[in-house]
Amino acid sequence: MTETDAPVATFTHIGEYRVLRKLGEGATSEVFLCRDEFHAREVAVKRVRDAAVRDPVDGRYYSRFFAAEAALVGRLQHPHVVQIFDASDKPDEQYLVMEHVPGSTLRPYCRADQLLPLELIVEIGFKCAMALGYVFRQGLVHRDIKPANILAVEANGHVTDVKVSDFGSVLNLGADTTQVHRVGSLTYMSPEQLDGGPLNAQSDMYALGAVLYHLITGHPPVEADSQPAMIQRILNAPVVPPSERRHGVEPAVDGVILQALNKLPEHRYANWDDFANALASLITNRQVPRGNLQAVLDSERFGLLRQLDFFKGFDDVELWEVVHQARWQRYSVGHKLMKRGERGRDFHIVAQGAVEVLRERQKVETLKAGMLVGEMAYLAPSKDMRLRSADVVATEPITTISFTPDTLAQLSVACRGRFNEAFIGVLVRRLHAAHEALSHPQRIL
Numbered sequence: 001m002t003e004t005d006a007p008v009a010t011f012t013h014i015g016e017y018r019v020l021r022k023l024g025e026g027a028t029s030e031v032f033l034c035r036d037e038f039h040a041r042e043v044a045v046k047r048v049r050d051a052a053v054r055d056p057v058d059g060r061y062y063s064r065f066f067a068a069e070a071a072l073v074g075r076l077q078h079p080h081v082v083q084i085f086d087a088s089d090k091p092d093e094q095y096l097v098m099e100h101v102p103g104s105t106l107r108p109y110c111r112a113d114q115l116l117p118l119e120l121i122v123e124i125g126f127k128c129a130m131a132l133g134y135v136f137r138q139g140l141v142h143r144d145i146k147p148a149n150i151l152a153v154e155a156n157g158h159v160t161d162v163k164v165s166d167f168g169s170v171l172n173l174g175a176d177t178t179q180v181h182r183v184g185s186l187t188y189m190s191p192e193q194l195d196g197g198p199l200n201a202q203s204d205m206y207a208l209g210a211v212l213y214h215l216i217t218g219h220p221p222v223e224a225d226s227q228p229a230m231i232q233r234i235l236n237a238p239v240v241p242p243s244e245r246r247h248g249v250e251p252a253v254d255g256v257i258l259q260a261l262n263k264l265p266e267h268r269y270a271n272w273d274d275f276a277n278a279l280a281s282l283i284t285n286r287q288v289p290r291g292n293l294q295a296v297l298d299s300e301r302f303g304l305l306r307q308l309d310f311f312k313g314f315d316d317v318e319l320w321e322v323v324h325q326a327r328w329q330r331y332s333v334g335h336k337l338m339k340r341g342e343r344g345r346d347f348h349i350v351a352q353g354a355v356e357v358l359r360e361r362q363k364v365e366t367l368k369a370g371m372l373v374g375e376m377a378y379l380a381p382s383k384d385m386r387l388r389s390a391d392v393v394a395t396e397p398i399t400t401i402s403f404t405p406d407t408l409a410q411l412s413v414a415c416r417g418r419f420n421e422a423f424i425g426v427l428v429r430r431l432h433a434a435h436e437a438l439s440h441p442q443r444i445l
């Protein structure tokens, strides 16, 4: 649903949150943009409609859905999952306070006249698969993945990022309290979910496959005139390959999407990482046409970081922080990344290619992908030690990931901790090598 400019009717506050305007509404609730004065930030507050709670038939279900989502306050912290900051479950005022996502949802992009470029759809799929993998590792199955529940961050009319939202139907695999079964939206629902069978990560995989199918083709994978016919088709009818409905879709894309949509959960992906990797490889293997979205896609950056030794100790969430906070740059052969005698505190990690370290024009070292450049000046305890001691020149085209003390300071404490551990590892290895060289000088001759 798109943002509406409708004036807010009768109330100025929801709890302590000052209402600024309405953002959208769903079947049971309205969502408002509000000001959180205490944290000095704007938040989205989802307020359950009084009528929904009082509904004599479905009211208790709505309360359970609300409780399931409210139980996640502070629990899900992933760049592609909408954060839930706070909740109130007073009977007369039930609301959730969430991170505000500026943009809309993926719903408008399912319209045949508003389809997104293929590479962006695959990139969206990759981010959602990684996010749902994180959610599943917390013991949760979302159960209602659909375009309206994936928020799209938009800037200048373009989708730049996505965040999975609306955990009202979440199934907690580890909880022993009674949970509402048979929830979800029919169009994106897996056969086993329809059957009321046991649910696992594979049910959300089917739903994500159905969302991607809709985004690619402008049609859901299964369509029918009536609900019974729809159920029959979801259970039995083969899905038309996306390539038959959109020009330029390669068989490899069909393969990835149709595997997620397999009627049998055991024939889908074994785990979320496999699904995410299958999507990422469509981009790295150039099986989706490359437009001019951005030089390097986030999924490629993420994939690169995962391969680098320096980031071995980082978990997925921390790697995403690096993807978003670092300055990524490409340089051609001969570019001087650093000059001897210069002062500076930024440092780089070579992500692709190689550089040479030169002293008095003599090569002293070649640094390849995953190695650090300039970290000594960054780590130097005093100003006089911050002079660059060598020239560093690209000998191959390079991609660098760069940080300044300021950008590093914006990372989470956990992520900065990982950097410190990785720095210590590098320094110990260097000390060890110097020690070896001193004790066995012949080895370096």
Ligand SMILES: Nc1ncnc2c1ncn2[C@@H]1O[C@H](COP(=O)(O)OP(=O)(O)OP(=O)(O)O)[C@@H](O)[C@H]1O
Residues within 6 Å of the ligand: 001, 002, 003, 023, 024, 025, 026, 027, 028, 029, 030, 031, 044, 046, 082, 098, 099, 100, 101, 102, 103, 104, 105, 148, 149, 151, 165, 166, 168
């Ligand atoms: N965190 C957010 N930031 C910005 N807009 C949001 C946010 N959460 C929801 N919205 C907007 O509000 C609309 C309704 O939200 P949501 O889908 O969560 O309500 P709902 O009542 O649970 O819907 P339904 O039950 O129909 O799935 C969304 O479609 C979106 O436009």
